[in-house]
Amino acid sequence: MSFLISLYHKTCYNYDRPVFLSPHIFRLKPAAHSQAIINSYSFHVEPQEHKVHWQQDVSGNFIARVDFDRSMEEMSVEIRLDATLTPTNPFDFLIDDYALTAPFFYPPQTRNDLWPYLEITDYGFLLSSLVSRAQNLRGDTISFLVNLNNLIYKEIAYSTRMEEGVLSSEQTLQNGIGACRDSAWLQVQVLRHLGLASRFVSGYLVQILETGGTGSVDLHAWAEVYIPGAGWIGLDATSGLFASEGHIPLACSPRPKDAMPVTGTTGPTISTIHYENTVSYKVI
Structure with missing residues (x-):
């Protein structure tokens, strides 16, 4: 029995004044060796005035470098992915x-x-x-x-x-x-x-x-x-x-x-973080 899941993740950073952000690195795309089969994936950042460059680091991780074009009082990242999870035996492997x-x-x-x-x-x-x-x-x-x-x-x-x-x-x-x-x-x-x-x-x-x-x-x-x-x-x-x-x-x-999900710096500010994580599934 397998499960088709729909995962939603959003993190929002609110700043108490307009600030400039350094280039941010997001490590929020499933790695190639994931047991889950990724059927679809989307990555969205606000505000819209930014550039995204997808790369792979020396460890083979997928990373998104985001360069922002202006100051902001809020920044958010939103992930949506659909994946197939099939239960497996974690001890089913060979050893030399x-x-x-x-x-x-x-x-x-x-x-x-x-x-x-x-x-x-x-x-x-x-x-x-x-x-x-x-x-x-x-x-x-x-x-x-x-x-x-x-x-x-x-x-x-x-x-x-x-x-x-x-x-x-x-x-x-x-x-x-x-x-x-x-x-x-x-x-x-x-x-x-x-x-x-x-x-x-x-x-x-x-x-x-x-x-x-x-x-x-x-x-x-x-x-x-x-x-x-x-x-x-x-x-x-x-x-x-x-x-x-x-x-x-x-x-x-x-x-x-x-391996941190998000890295980057801001100008001097007091910030608060709000996040939302949800997942739904159906049996296939």
């Missing part, structure tokens, strides 16, 4: 023989290719303690990933954090609570301390309700780990589950700042 048991070592050439995804930037007593506990989870690779995902899920409670940026791994562990992006970055760093290439992912999380033809959709963040033979495997530490058909990646990067 040498990587069937964790920990394992990448061959030299593969390790060179994955170098940006092995960079360790976070250190600290709490992080070292968590990595030591993770090392004790050794075993077959699938069980290891399941147990590691659950370990971080149980360690960090979820909260909605409106402040910008991503906390360091040590800060997240000290707090014992964090936003999805904080848990995702913690998971990336733990995996890298274990010698496994990983990347930060931002995207939409679509959840289908059983009745009524509606569901929920939110901007979300999770981690992906590179397993030889299987490729990039999504791990969602916020739920303790593997990424599924409802995880629609928008941007993947070695660093969180290069």
Whole structure:
């Protein structure tokens, strides 16, 4: 059974005075490796006095650079997409023989290719303690990933954090609570301390309700780990589950700042943000 979904996302920024905006980068188009089949997609920005240049960054993400032609008191971005979601088994993948048991070592050439995804930037007593506990989870690779995902899920409670940026791994562990992006970055760093290439992912999380033809959709963040033979495997530490058909990646990067849905600056102002996310579906 598959679902045909219609997703709508709008974010509006209101400024307390006319301001000029720097060129803005929007990472709001589904990535090529998304499990969802994208049937249609539209991207609309207001005010109309702007130019849009679609590009791909070094990680292969689709990005829209928007250059604005005048000052403004409001800027908004609107996304509409129709997609087909087909439930899949998240464990239905092959693993190369040498990587069937964790920990394992990448061959030299593969390790060179994955170098940006092995960079360790976070250190600290709490992080070292968590990595030591993770090392004790050794075993077959699938069980290891399941147990590691659950370990971080149980360690960090979820909260909605409106402040910008991503906390360091040590800060997240000290707090014992964090936003999805904080848990995702913690998971990336733990995996890298274990010698496994990983990347930060931002995207939409679509959840289908059983009745009524509606569901929920939110901007979300999770981690992906590179397993030889299987490729990039999504791990969602916020739920303790593997990424599924409802995880629609928008941007993947070695660093969180290069996967943010929107980046850009304004002149001095006080701004407020309003957003709307909706999704409807029908069974096909």
